[in-house]
Amino acid sequence: MSEVTPVLLDEQLCFSIYSASKKFNHFYQSALAPFKLTYPQYIALLALWEDAPLTVHQLGQRLELDSGTLTPLLKRLEKQGWVTRVRSRTDERQVLIHLTAMATAKRDEVYQRIGQCQTLLGMSDDEIETLMTDLVTVKAQLDQVSHQRLIDKQVNLQK
Amino acid sequence: MSEVTPVLLDEQLCFSIYSASKKFNHFYQSALAPFKLTYPQYIALLALWEDAPLTVHQLGQRLELDSGTLTPLLKRLEKQGWVTRVRSRTDERQVLIHLTAMATAKRDEVYQRIGQCQTLLGMSDDEIETLMTDLVTVKAQLDQVSHQRLIDKQVNLQK
DNA sequence: GACAATTTAATTGTATACAATACTATTTGA
């Protein structure tokens, strides 16, 4: 009697999320093609349209990305004219990310394009809300487990 | 009266999924650290433990990954002794991915490790099932939209 | 005020992802 079913529900859920995330990515990539923006670049702009300037660190907190990801991403956005990267005068360690006039000007156009493409997901707002609530639960649990892992790691190091 | 709320529910959902996917990734990365496996490498092995050998193409269908991703991933798995890559004799175009004796031998150990770490997500099986069903809906819709995009693209090319 | 500790970005190295292209082997069709 071998216990041969490791394909637990959790595992399938992980794959579902992994796969959905990639699909969403492609969706935005294609929707934003006229602006040559990727999804991560887009959400960076979204955060800045809401509140700018932001330091790299602040942006990272909102997007849950670190400087290793953001620095090159922001350099690309700068090269394409969406943002400027200015080292703060009051604290030379931080780099402030400002929106360019072009970024401000194009905001509504980008919004509109996304709106156009957002041909509903075939789910009610309630369903989406529920889905998101469940995802929050999953994420919280994963955070907790990975915190547990830290302790576990130390235990494992003993032997 | 400007329509300044582009942060639609869909957008928040996308970010939730994106963020959950990354967290799951870290979870597996850390759970599988003793085996030096990443999540994509792990699901490749999962597919092979279920059914091997598989061609790169077949594996790609199961994982929804193309050869650009799989070829280097499989080379890494080969270098670490999990699989062998053998060009098929009956059809020289395809490369068959076989499990090594080590991979077969370590299967249960890996399963066990994952089982150990899978300290429940704080959700019932029913809740998880519902979540996955909803994700399937979202994915189906995204597939449909991206298919629509193809037509759209052609229309846009006109002007 | 000196200096250790902390904070913040950038860099480096590794590993996905995927579009586009190239290349080879197989299959198909005239």
Next chain:
DNA sequence: TCAAATAGTATTGTATACAATTAAATTGTC
């Protein structure tokens, strides 16, 4: 039969991700 189309894999180029390290600036403490 053999040219054209197709299939399968690999390669190249671009863009994330993130751990680990480095470097620079600031803060806290004596």
